[in-house]
Amino acid sequence: SETSKLDQLSEKVDKMNDKLDKTMLGKRKVCHSSASSSLLDDLHVRLRASRVVPFETEKHVEPFTWGYIVDERGQKIKLTEEQQRERYREYVKVNIGDALAKNKLCVYGVEKGEGGKDILSADVPGHDIKLAGRTDMIILSDQVLENRLELEMLPDVRLIIEVKQKVERRSVSQAVSELIALDIMAAEPVMALLTDLQKHWEFFWVADPTNNHGTIESVTICDPSKAFAVIKTLLASAGAVVSLPCFQEPIKRLKISGVLASIGEGGGTSIRESIERYYDIASMLGPDMDMARAVARQVTRSIPTLSYFS
Incomplete structure (x- = not known):
């Protein structure tokens, strides 16, 4: 019947859209959560890992404890990251509270609904790619607590934090995709953090290009005490050049739009x-x-x- 043919056509179109995951008018949509290493290939961007220098901290911080429930058979069932969102946001907030207050910043937990779903969405300059999605936490001006409408403007944004109970290879691609979107949207140089809140704290930023390729540099810290020391220093530094305790020399953060290949x-x-x-x-x-x-x-x-x- 005619209705059946229309239904079949509609189903084919839906499947095609799901498969391609692309927007109309020449833009390919890439969701942060499904980003892969091919995104960096498309953008002519490379990842480069840096070495941490030893340093001491004044305050000891215990790793975050991921929660679980016990079922009727006595088996432990891990709670999801989403179920523990408020707990881990409070954990981060408590351990950098003095730096937040001093710099008039806040740790904003991005919810799935109420506009948070696509808060980190941006068209990549010079490319037919649109990045879309969100992150878990954003550290930015505390004025957004009084006026939520200003959240999309990302005032004085310093850092985004992507939280995973288990950090995997694809987690890196997601964090890098979020960093690129944030960097395009923000006026100031920014950084991203991928962490399990225990032994993996990986910071990302846009560095000097090499051999006609953009460079995103990273450094991984295994101790939460040292990771929070780095975060506190970062929050006090809005400029492109920042001195972090994990490096002997200051690092320079660039804007991604300046290094992307056309x-x-x-x-x-x-x-x-x-x-x-x-x-x-x-x-x-x-x-x-x-x-x-x-x-x-x-x-x-x-x-x-x-x-x-x-």
Whole structure:
């Protein structure tokens, strides 16, 4: 029947959208939670790990204790990160409370609803990629506690924190994706922290480019006492150059927009994907003139002699 055919077509379109996970008009949507190392390849960005120098701290901090429940058979069942969101936010807040008060900052827990779902969403300059999603905590101006509408402006943002009970390889890609989105959105240099709140505290920031590739540098600390000492120092430093106790020399944080390769310097794959995506959609729904024009503009921008006219 006609209705059945429409249902089948609708189902095919839904499956295609789920598979591609791309927005219309030439933008490929990448959710932070599903980001992979291929994102960095597309953006011509590399990761580089730094070595920590030994340093002492004034205050000892115990690792966070992840909670669990005991079922009727006496088996321990771990609570999810979401179920313990308020507990771990309080843990972080207590251990940097003096630095927060001194710099008029707060630890803001990003909820799934109420606009928090896509708080870290940004179009990547020079690329047909849109990053979307959220993080777990943001350290920024405490003025957002009085006016939640200012949260999207990210006033005086210093650090985002992605929390995992178990840090895996894909967790790194997620944290880096969140850092890139935040860096695009924020006016000031920023950093990201990936942590299990126990033995893994990995800080990320945008560093000097090398060999025509952008660089995101990282350093991993295994002691929460030392990690919080680094965070406290970071909160007091809004400038591009910051002296952290885990390094002998100050580090310089750049803005990602200044080091990203343009779409014309290696965007052939992205252009091909956009054209293929257009034909996939057109084969089911018919020609889409707006999308066709967007793809044409993208192709034109990649050709030096024609980029002036795009």
